[in-house]
Amino acid sequence: MGNLFGKKESKKTESRVTEQDKAVLELKQQRDKLKQLKKKITLQMEKERERARQFLKEGKKEKAKRLLRHKKFGETQIEKMDGQLENIDRMVHDLEFAQIEAQVVKGLQAGNESLKKLHEMFSIETVEKIMEETREAAEYQQEIDDLLSGGLTQEDEDDVLSELDEIIKQSLPAVEDEGVPELPDVPGQEPEEKVKARKEKRSPEAMLAS
Template sequence: MGNIFGRKKRTRVTEQDKAVLQLKQQRDKLRQYQKKINLRLDKERLLAKQLLKDGKKEKALLLLKKKRYQDQLLDKTENQISNLERMVQDLEFAQIEMKVIEGLKVGNDCLKKMHEVLSIEEVERIMDETQDAIEYQREIDEMLAGSLTEEDEDAILAELEAITQEEVELPDVPSEALPEGPEETEEKPEMDHPRKKQEREMLAA
C-alpha cells in the first residue's frame, strides 16, 4: 500500500511566496555585508589609533575618512534592510488577507446554497418556532421552580409508575375455541326409587 499515511501534503507555491523568499534572501545578504563592514571598521579604527601613536597622522586621517564613508554605507544598508523587512511584512499580511477573503467567499457560497434550499419565510418560521419552544420551556421552568413540595414529587412519581404499568402489554388471549371432550354415548343405569323397589317385592310375594 505504500506510505500512504506518512506522505506529506504538497503545498502550492504562489508568486507571493516566491517574492517573500527573494526579499528575505536579499535582506540576509545585506545583513552579512553589514556584519563584514563592521568588522572591517573596527580593525581600521585600531589601525588609525596605531598610526597616530607612530606619528603618521596623515595616514591615520586618510583611514578615518575611509571609515566615515563606510559608516555612511552602513546607514544606507540599514535603511535598505528596514525597507525589505517592511515589504516582507506587507506581502505576508496581503497573503493573510487573501486567505480571509477566500474564506468569506466560501461562506457566502454556502449561504447562497442554503437560501436556495430554504426560503426566507421558511427560515423565519423555523426561527420563530424555535424561539417559541425556548420561551415555553422557560415559562414551565419558572412555574415549577420552588412550587412543588416533596409530597407533590412523590405523587408525580406514583402517577408515572401507574402510566408505565398501563403500557405493559398483557399476554394475548387465544382466539380459537377449545376442543370439546368426547361425547358420552352410554346411558347410565337409572337408580331404583325406594317405593318402586318395595312394590316389586310385594308383587313377587
Template structure:
C-alpha cells in the first residue's frame, strides 16, 4: 500500500503546480525587497526636486513605477495560472499553463535584474561618469517599456511630490486649495506629456 503510494508518478499537473509555487515564493521575496528600493526611489525624487533637478526626480519615479508594474503583472499572471491548474480538464489547458510558466520565469528574471540593490538606486543621485552612464542606461531601458497610463501616473506623482517639496520649503502657503483642473485640461496635459515623451525617445534614438 505504502509502496504503491510512494511510487506514484509525478504528473505534468503536479510539476506545473510545483513550478507555480516556486514562482509565487520568488515573487513574494522580490515584493519585500523592491518595497525597500521603491521607498528609497521616492526619497531620491524628493531630494532631486529640492535641488531643482526635475529630470533625475522623474527618472527615479519612472524606475519605481516600472518595478511596481513588473510585480503587478507577474502577480496577476500567477493568479491566472493557479486558476488554470486547478481545473479538472488540465490536459486541455496544459499548453497555456506551460507557456505562462515560461513567461513568468522570464519576468521574474527581469525583476531580479531590476533589483540591483540600494547601491544601484543611489547611482540615480550620482554625479560621477559611471553614475551618469548608469542613469542614461536606465533612461534608454525604460523608453518604450512603460504604457502611456504608467507615464501619466508617474508625472502625476512627480507633481504631487513637487507640491510637497515646495510646501516644505515655503511654510506660509495659503490654506485655500487651488481649483481642480477640468477633464479637458487633464486631456490636454496628457497629450502634451505624450508629445514630450515622443520627442525624448526620438532624441535618444538619434543619439
C-alpha cells in the first residue's frame, strides 16, 4: 500500500510541474555543467603554464610553446563559456519573470471575472432602486421618531403626571401599614448604681485604703 500511495503522490507532484519549470531546471543544470567544465579547464591551464615554465628552464622551448598554445586554446574556450553562461542566466531570468507575469495575468483575469459576476448581480438600476428604498425607509423612521418624541400635548403631559401621583399615593399606605419599629428611649439621667459606685470611690476611706 505504501508503494501505491507513493505513486499517487508522485503523479500529483508531477502534475504541478509546468513546461516552463522543466525548461528552467534544464537550463540551470546546463549552467552548472558549464561552470564545472570552466573550473576544470582553468585548473588545467594553470598546470600547463607551470609545466611550460619548467620546460623553459630545462631548455625545451618547443614543448613549452606547445603547452602555451594549448593554454591559449583553453582561454578561448573559457571566453565562449562565459558568453554561454551569460545567455543561460538571462534566459532563466526571463523564464522565471514570465512565470510571475503569467500568475499576475491569471490573478487579474480572475478578478475581472468576479467583478463581471458582481456587476451582473447588481446593475446600476438595481443599486439606484436599493438606495432609493433605503432613503425612503430612513425618512419614514425619522417621521416616526419625531411623532413619538414631540407628539404629546400639554393635556397629555398633565394626565401622565396625574397617573404618576396616583401610583405614588397607592404605594404609600403599604409602607405605612408595615410600620416603623420603635426605638428605645434614651435615658436622661445616669443610673443610680454608677453614681453610688463613683461616690464610694471618691470617699476618704477608699482613698486611704488605696
